Amino acid sequence: MTALTLDRIALTDIGGQPRHLAAEIQRQMREHLGELPLPIPLGNIATALGIEEVIERSTEAFEGMLVTSPDKSRGTIVLRAGMVRGRRNFTCGHEIGHFVNPYHQPPTQGFVCDSAGMKAQRKSAEPWASRSPFERMEVEANEFAVSLLVPPLEFRRERGLLAGCDLRHIEPLAKRFGTSKEVMGRIYVDTASETIGILTSRHGTLQRFILPEKFPYLGLSKGRPLPSRSRSASFLGSQVVGAASELEAVPAEAWLDRSDKSIELFEQAAVQSDGWGMTLLLADEPSDDQREEDEEVERRWSEPRFAYGR
Secondary structure: OOOOOOOHHHHHHHOOOHHHHHHHHHHHHHHHHOOOOOOOOHHHHHHHHOEEEEEEEOOOOOOEEEEEOOOOOOEEEEEEOOOOHHHHHHHHHHHHHHHHOOOOOOOOOOEEEOHHHHOOOOOOOOOHHHOOHHHHHHHHHHHHHHHHHOOHHHHHHHHHOOOOOOHHHHHHHHHHHOOOHHHHHHHHHHHOOOEEEEEEEEOOEEEEEEOOOOOOOOOOOOOOEOOOOOHHHHHOOOOOOOOEOOOEEEOHHHOOOOOOOOOEEEEEEEEOOOOEEEEEEEEEOOOHHHHHHHHHHHHHHHOOOOOOOO
């Protein structure tokens, strides 16, 4: 790839907005290179920003570390050795996010980011001001990493080539953008026109939930078994790695707690290695007008139509 140059002054002018910082780096890259190479070349970006080294170290003390000069004109990123590609890319992007954000002032020992920090997210129920400065910086670095690795324009283009919602889309998209399947799963859910959620399980036990706020209430938590009436409970334990079912209608009550009878639910399961599995749920809820029409039809049918005993 052609040597990359980036205007750090233009980045500084943006301030501390992580998604805008990532978008500005991508804009400059498109202007310089003509188009964005995929996966995003994090090493080239780091060098162009003034990060002198990206090295690995065998440690369990952190996932990533950023050590910088006092004015953040130079820096070194240290990554935990042995991470799979998607996790390594995310961690590297996270540390670059600390480096380019002018409001992220490094502690004396530098930024030392553990696995908890790499999972930090904004929470709608928790006021932003109530989070500690360190937590806010970790959330912003994560937002930057995702935005840098998965440019919206290129993602829409790649996603547009894939019809419908299908768990079999996740792996090729993750490879294309150099992310983990979990990160891509979150983007897949957040950008879907349908109301979908993705759950991961291991050996039949639920582990992670990727659900939009508008998804109907499941009433499930980590450590619970897959619902016995679900498609996933039978499919994941009986198929080979790589197998995926079709997206099929299932009774809403198989998954949903206090389910609305008007909700149609569809489920797909995919078998992963080492006992892991993924489940996609699609909830089709009627519009308010359709709901009112259905309720009116039900009311009319339930009203007494004849008087007996006269």
